[in-house]
Amino acid sequence: MLKTTSALASRRHMLKAAGLVIGAAAASHLGIKRASAASYPERPIKIIVPFAAAGPTDIMARILAQGLGSALGGNIIVENKPGAGGNIGIGYAAHAAADGYTLLLVSTAYVVNPSLYARIPYDPYKDFAPITELGSTPNSIMVTPRLNINSIAELIARARANPGELNWASPGAGTTPHLSGEFLKIVGGIEMTHVPFNGAAPAIQALLAGTTQVAVSALPPVLPFAQSGEIKVLAVTSANRWPGLPDVPTMVELGYKDFTAETAQFLFAPAATAPDIVEKLSAKSMEVLKTPSVVEQLRVNGYEVTAAGSQALRKRLEVEIPKWRDIISKAGIKPV
Incomplete structure (x- = not known):
């Protein structure tokens, strides 16, 4: 549950x-x-x-x-x-x-x-x-570069080794990014501590500040920080890769065939x-x-x-x- x-x-x-x-x-x-x-x-x-x-x-x-x-x-x-x-x-x-x-x-x-x-x-x-x-827009699963994690597999491995230690931000309880994060926890068999915010912008700021180590958000406010390298996007939840982030895989590509969610x-x-x-x-x-x-x-x-x-x-x-x-x-x- x-x-x-x-x-x-x-x-x-x-x-x-x-x-x-x-x-x-x-x-x-x-x-x-x-x-x-x-x-x-x-x-x-x-x-x-x-x-x-x-x-x-x-x-x-x-x-x-x-x-x-x-x-x-x-x-x-x-x-x-x-x-x-x-x-x-x-x-x-x-x-x-x-x-x-x-x-x-x-x-x-x-x-x-x-x-x-x-x-x-x-x-x-x-x-x-x-x-x-x-x-x-698809949702994006991202981390702070200071976490030294470069893939969903590495994130899952870290979270499994340290249950509940990682904090993850969302734009609010019940939003599609929040539900996407909960789905990640289910498919990965991991525990992370959810920190909900009143919108994507404060959730992203918490990630930039290091208050949280992981975040899930719709893509629009993430792109500038992803393109500047301030945030590392590990995957998107669309059926196909996003043109502006051609090197970022989809969750479907990573083997999670039902993991699609859009805002x-x-x-x-x-x-x-x-x-x-x-x-x-x-x-x-x-x-x-x-x-x-x-x-x-x-x-x-x-x-x-x-x-x-x-x-x-x-x-x-x-x-x-x-x-x-x-x-x-x-x-x-x-x-x-």
Whole structure:
């Protein structure tokens, strides 16, 4: 059984705080007049990112905001609301005014959290209107070079020889990097001490500082440090090698045939947002995502563009939510 309950339980007080934030946002529903797509946007749009700045979701949001703002002829502001595995920011956005001026850009946490927490401040099926599936990135398993480990085999050997001695960082309990790290522990038959953070950026900083010796994160914020040699990436969890790290093997190559896991990014609006505005946002987002310069910018930052529209995203939710529920149940992780 995976030992994750204590890490998740430590976030209960953060969810209580989320209720206060959500209550304030919900009040803004009163008196809202729906905007029309023809005149939209007439003022700045805010994209809520429920994780820390400089993490993979934040990177995607800032690249998209620049292009989408130009495509819409308006300004887009990215606002980070991290905490509780993403629940604080997701809950805030769920109860924001449904006028098209508050959007949510979120990772796979959106479909994982309903199975990790007994109570979450949003209904993944009812509280949001899907806009676009944006892109995905593999997770990366990495170490500090000071550990003098150069392969997954060496990491497993060190961890087996010293059970529980190595600390490993993740962007938070229940994220796909966290679940990837737990899967590594299972397939390797090893014990390491999990140290969850409120996003990939602080997890990577802990690795750079030597607070932890190992980390698992989505690829985007890792690439600059991997390319500079400050971090040693031992493997990625995609089916194929990442072009920007051609010498780094996949876990599949290393003999772990079922070890694939990606962190996807999605764009949503509050559920009652006018359908014509949702349609406009979806069309403009996909237009931006298919621009060669944006595709290259995202690739350089560790993302593969998927650019699927609102209906495709809705269908993905219907598959992903029960899929992760089954994985988490089989892993023995109990909701808190």
